[in-house]
Amino acid sequence: xxxxxxxxxxxxxxxxxxxxxxxxxxxxxxxxxxxxxxxxxxxxxxxxxxxxxxxxxxxxxxxxxxxxxxxxxxxxxxxxxxxxxxxxxxxxxxxxxxxxxxxxxxxxxxxxxxxxxxxxxxxxxxxxxxxxxxxxx
Numbered sequence: 438x439x440x441x442x443x444x445x446x447x448x449x450x451x452x453x454x455x456x457x458x459x460x461x462x463x464x465x466x467x468x469x470x471x472x473x474x475x476x477x478x479x480x481x482x483x484x485x486x487x488x489x490x491x492x493x494x495x496x497x498x499x500x501x502x503x504x505x506x507x508x509x510x511x512x513x514x515x516x517x518x519x520x521x522x523x524x525x526x527x528x529x530x531x532x533x534x535x536x537x538x539x540x541x542x543x544x545x546x547x548x549x550x551x552x553x554x555x556x557x558x559x560x561x562x563x564x565x566x567x568x569x570x571x572x573x574x
Contacts, residue, residue, distance in 0.1 A: 443470030483552045483573050490528035494559035500567075501552050502526040507545035524551060532566040544574060 441450055448458055450469055466472050487498040507522040518539035524531050533553055535541050545551065555570030 441469050443468065443473070445469045447472065483554060486552075488528040489524070489526045489531045492531060492557045492565050494557055494565055496557050497555065498557055499552060499554040500524065500526060500531060501550070502531075504545045504547055504549045504551055505530065506547060507542045509539035509542040511539075520545075522551075524553060532564065533570050534566060535569050549574065 446468055447461060447466065448455075451458060461467075461472070464475065466475055483499050485499055486501045489500050489502065492498055492500070502524040503526070505523040505525045507520065509518050509520045511518055518537050520535045520538055520541045522533045522541070522545045524533060531553075552573040553567050553570040554573075555567050557565055558568045559565055
């Protein structure tokens with residue numbers, strides 16, 4: 438490979454058999470310059486941690502804690518998977534819920550450290566929880 442320029446096609450820079458080329462083309466990224474000028478649509482700042490006890494419904498927040506339990510269950514009528522995890526820090530516990538992602542129950546093993554980021558919701562019973570949060574294990 439020679440010197441890369443901004444107009445160098447990605448198939449030359451990455452190799453014609455690179456599996457990501459097709460995905461990048463769908464995003465309109467065809468050259469090295471296109472790739473350098475492509476910015477993510479959102480950025481998660483996992484460094485601003487909020488204690489679980491300070492969470493308020495409706496806010497966007499990131500918590501860091503330890504998984505106490507995680508399980509996947511299926512609804513009767515539609516067979517949809519609902520994965521729930523209980524996350525604990527030194528100030529309290531919060532429940533996190535994901536839909537149609539049963540494999541997450543295996544990823545969230547008890548005792549594992551985890552970061553959750555997302556909108557804090559309020560259940561009908563008055564309990565705060567994360568509805569489909571983004572995670573960093």
